[in-house]
Amino acid sequence: MKRLSIIAIILASIAIVGEIFIFASQKEDSEAVQQRAIMTNYRVYAPVIPDTMTFAGEQVPLDKYYVREGLDNELIINMYRQSSTLLYFKRANRFFPIIEPILKRNGIPEDFKYLCVIESGLTNATSPAKAQGFWQFIPSTGTKYGLVVNDEVDMRNNVEASTEAACKYLRSLYNRFHSWTSAAAAYNCGENGLSRRMETQGTGSYYDVRLNSETSRYVYRILAMKLIMQHPQQFGYNLRHCDLYPTIPTRSVALTGQNVDLYKFAKQNGTTYKMLREMNPWLQTDNLKNKANKSYTIALPVENGTLHSTLTKGHKNTRLITKI
Secondary structure, three states: OHHHHHHHHHHHHHHHHHHHHHHHHHHHHHHHHHHHHHHHHOOOOOOOOOOOOEEOOEEOOOOOHHHHHHHHHHHHHHHOOHHHHHHHHHHHHHHHHHHHHHHHHOOOOOOHHHHHHHHHOOOOOEOOOOOEOOOOEOHHHHHHOOOOEOOOEEHHHOHHHHHHHHHHHHHHHHHHHOOHHHHHHHHHHOHHHHHHHHHHHOOOOHHHOOOOHHHHHHHHHHHHHHHHHHOHHHHOOOOEHHHOOOOOOEEEEEEOOOOEEHHHHHHHOOOOHHHHHHHOOOEOOOEEOOOOOOOEEEEEEOOHHHHHHHHHHHHHOOOEOOOO
8 A cells, every 4th residue: 555655656746747847848839939939020120311311401410420329319219109100190191281381481491390290299288397289388488479378268279379489489599590400409498598508518500519318309309200201111100191180171260259158159159069179279268258358260160071071081092101
């Protein structure tokens, strides 16, 4: 009996050792399979840096290693931050047709639309410093360049009005620095800060002045977004026109008077309160006291049928986009 027990223990031990060996072999095989799958199916590529490029008609000195590597850094970040960059493409199709004519009318180079992208991602974002809107104005700067900013109305969130204000600000920066590249940098760090650092370091070039980390990367981020959005397929982005957000046909309605109930206003004009606020994000309240008795232009969608046909029409178009 005792001998049988010993035999049983030995057999059990052999079985356990066998299971351990089999498990170890399976684990090893699994890891090998995993490694082969990664090597076979997963590819990460470095972006191609162009030999030459410009910003707002000004040459980027890519012959300097730190300029080339600064651009490379931002290209890698934005090329592989796919979810955010994909959304930039989608939103740009809706908002660039609004922004571009305003820039042109004010004599601001079209490349500044990419500044708008890196500032806010083409959303009415709010920063920790309370900057707001597509162009990220703080209240004082927004007011300085003609935007109404109060508890009821915040025109920093009106894409047309804020783009007009941004044009005035950028023009004033260019007049001071005589360089669009420096104007872009000053938009980020402030004109006095940039001027002081340039004077201290004895250089008038953005690319040759040592700045804080954010501003040191700022123009390169714009350049990276310009390259990616102008050449999406070269950076791995394959979007069809029907993937992009369409422009929304609107009609203009005047809003006048005091103590306007916006719930009633929306209903009276054949839309919903949500749609009213979606299309006019600069409205900050549901009841507009309007003590100054100003007149505002409200954007509302056209008839539902027209809006629906516009939103769905593009789905028949499967051509890849080649440039934004």
